[in-house]
Amino acid sequence: MPYFDAASAAPLHPVARQALLAALDEGWADPARLYREGRRARMLLDAAREAAAEAVGCRPDELVFTPSGTRAVHAGISGALAGRRRVGDRLVVSAVEHSSVLHAGEAHTAAGGTVTEVPVGRSGAVDPEVFAAALDSRTALACLQSANHEVGTEQPVAEVAEACRAAGVPLLVDAAQSLGWGPVPEGWSLLAASAHKWGGPAGVGLLAVRKGVRFAPQGPADERESGRAPGFENLPAIVAAAASLRAVRAEAAAEAERLRGLVDRIRVRVPELVPDVEVVGDPVRRLPHLVTFSCLYVDGETLLHELDREGFSVSSGSSCTSSTLTPSHVLRAMGVLSEGNVRVSLPAGTTGQDVDRFLELLPGLVGSVRDRFGAPEPAAAPGGSEALVVDSLGKRCPIPVIELAKVIGRVPVGGTVTVLSDDEAARLDIPAWCEMRGQEYVGEEPSPKGGTAYLVRRVS
Amino acid sequence: MPYFDAASAAPLHPVARQALLAALDEGWADPARLYREGRRARMLLDAAREAAAEAVGCRPDELVFTPSGTRAVHAGISGALAGRRRVGDRLVVSAVEHSSVLHAGEAHTAAGGTVTEVPVGRSGAVDPEVFAAALDSRTALACLQSANHEVGTEQPVAEVAEACRAAGVPLLVDAAQSLGWGPVPEGWSLLAASAHKWGGPAGVGLLAVRKGVRFAPQGPADERESGRAPGFENLPAIVAAAASLRAVRAEAAAEAERLRGLVDRIRVRVPELVPDVEVVGDPVRRLPHLVTFSCLYVDGETLLHELDREGFSVSSGSSCTSSTLTPSHVLRAMGVLSEGNVRVSLPAGTTGQDVDRFLELLPGLVGSVRDRFGAPEPAAAPGGSEALVVDSLGKRCPIPVIELAKVIGRVPVGGTVTVLSDDEAARLDIPAWCEMRGQEYVGEEPSPKGGTAYLVRRVS
DSSP, X not given: OOBOBTTTOOOOOHHHHHHHHHHHHHSOSOTTOOSHHHHHHHHHHHHHHHHHHHHHTSOGGGEEEESSHHHHHHHHHHHHHHHTTTTOOEEEEETTOOHHHHHHHHHHHHTTOEEEEEOOOTTSOOOHHHHHHHOOTTXXXXXXXXXXXXXXXXXXXXXXXXXXXXXXXXXXXXXXXXXXXXXXXXXXXXXXXXXXXXXXXXXXXXXXXXXXXXXXXXXXXXXXXXXXXXXXXXXHHHHHHHHHHHHHHHHHHHHHHHHHHHHHHHHHHHHHHSSSEEEESOSSSBOTTEEEEEETTOOHHHHHHHHHHTTOBOXXXXXXXXXXXXXXXXXXXXXXXXXXXXXXXXXXTOOHHHHHHHHHHHHHHHHHHHHHHTOOOSOOOOOSOSEEEEEOTXXXXXXXXXXXXXXXXXXXXXOEEEEEEOOHHHHHHHHHHHHHHTOEEEEEEEOTTSSEEEEEEOOO | OOBOBTTTOOXXXXXXXXXXXXXXXXXXXXXXXXXXXXXXHHHHHHHHHHHHHHHHTSOGGGEEEESSHHHHHHHHHHHHHHHTTXXXXXXXXXXXXXXXXXXXXXXXXXXXXXXXXXXXXXXXXOOHHXXXXXXXXXXXXXXXXXXXXXXXXXXXXXXXXXXXXXXXOOEXXXXXXXXXXXXXXXXXXXXXXXXXXXXXOTTOEEEEEOTTSOOOOOXXXXXXXXXXXXXXXXXXHHXXXXXXXXXXXXXXXXXXXXXXXXXXXXHHHHHHHSSSEEEESOSSSBOTTEEEEEETTOOHHHHHHHHHHTTOBOBOOOGGGSTTSOOOHHHHHHTOOOTTEEEEEOOTTOOHHHHHHHHHHHHHHHHHHHHHHTOOOSOOOOOSOSEEEEEOTTOOTTHHHHHHHHHHTTSOTTOEEEEEEOOHHHHHHHHHHHHHHTOEEEXXXXXXXXSEEEEEEOOO
């Protein structure tokens, strides 16, 4: 039963399991106590911190363990912003950061601060020059992920770090997706990560803050973890997390090479096997194990369900799989199709057979979902009126795009189709469909019947 | 090697270990995902929540899991204060709450709020009428522990809850020390606890918020745990925590009875075996497994070290064992002796033999520490001048009290001894010594030589 969602969570690494079991026996006591059980716990904690710091590339006293990657990000951002309050209240982040970063930004805005989102290109990467231009003398902190969690694109961290250095702005790197594969390029000021992404247990994140970076922990004081992560240390899990990080790093180069080959197979074969697919994310500067594609005229939730029935666990950034019924902010920022979105992230040890079986099944599953929605046949005889209006109000993704595709052939080249829709996914997917199909997206305006009117001109 | 510090942390309960191992295999995936591994994780999370809610005595949707008891307290206090911001900004807490509560109070004060500490009597308990009198129409929240973590005294939670209800003020109960022994009396609005105190793993706390209590989670938003505990759920540990709570509750009545007998043995025998000892905390309304006593003329850290060498792990509220060199705020609020303080908290399964060996060793260890410090012999011939001054400036606990005890016999009844000291422990321990010795503590004033002058009148 192949599990293809390693970017969400990975099963516990055997080394982590072993370390966890040992530390449950040896490391349950309070490391702040002076008696032997406490001293033993302290030694385990110190050793785990040293191992993690070595993998991160920092000093042990620069690194604390937090209860999760999310908490590491929250503590890192709030502490760095407070530490540089006198400099200014501007936070600069990329538009495709993890929700923990964006939520910390919303909290900053609610408290009266300013957040600037740096846009990304269609590959999902920021342009270092655009990022640099967003930095100014009132910028307290900049945040950039090492690699994107939804599309796998690596960010130009070294170049952005250099720009931050030149501007005198500390850079927080969310390394959650990449730390298991290798260290983050030099130049960061703060770094956050999450153990269950690298085969460690849940309940452990890490936050590194370089010496010299102004940092004022927020929230109630606490003596543990240098005052940066309140509460009793989750010691057995910390020990397991550090052991796992060391173990996956030892295997990282070979496994990355192998998984990169499997992902390349998916990148190449999916568009060959399935018509009307867009593979998104940078094809070269990317995580080794992650690939994302979107299928026109497909409902993401239904496709996930079909894949799950066949034993494949994947995730999706389609609006129908989100509780808010909006497409992933990452796909939106990239301006790529969100309907029928599938993220495949391979855990270590995934076999070529698993990938081949996935490629074998996918075309049939996509086809059956499309049949169910009545997706258009490719090409239809032209002719008919110059301007058509399609009323898709009240209909959800992928219906508005399907209806657009069905009628575009009925207007002559130069004619227009107006799609009325109140589905949030349409705002992203209609322009993305035009891009894929070589049609012209003219723009949107409020529809007199409610919702939005999207205007498309047939050019081919 | 008897471990007598269960109030800090307890070894993992065998049931917790078993549940943890099973959940590492079955519950590593993201419970928010729709595929089978995610659904399985969601089922485990739901089942753990139901089990914990049953033990707490609340509805499952009133309870969230947090990364620690400290985080549960922090989130509970900040959320409740924010939820009732329009009512007022007053927080009422007992003076002997856990540091996590007091630190949350300090954060509230730093943000412009007001904190009122309700004093306790010499037993460590608040007087419900005094607590009630502290509540007013601008009180947003009251906090009271179920039982004290340092001296074991149970608080009158039911009476205080009734007073809070009458005043329309929500009551947060920190049940960290007692939840394994049984549910908290009815009437609370919020409840916080910590799994590693009941044989569960580290990394899990719980926060229950009754329906109808106004609550506004603070900090960055997050979709997990009803928005009250951000970050990926520490699921295997949560499963283990719930299993352990159920298991210890099944054994609680019998084990409480047994440990209560062992603690009674310590409460009775220590003052018989060791001269100049004060056993503190309520002798009846108390936790079953915890007893605290203080030994005059003894340095707490040295005594802990001697006990550790003999294989006994205990903790202490003496100033010398604290990083700030101040005595425990609990002992201070109770006005009891802090020097030579020893807290014994027995884990489940402690044997009578362990306790007997402790009682056998203790007198010799206390005696040898006293010899090292040159503690006074009991009684000395009276006579000499009417007023003596002892300069203990620059000397740490227990020296100032030892020097006072050495010279009190040299002034006649009615005469005075003035002790000059700049040790923070003296402020608590000199009055406590007077109380124990039946001498009159007159008061303190700034000393012209620096530090404080403590005036004692000999009356017996």
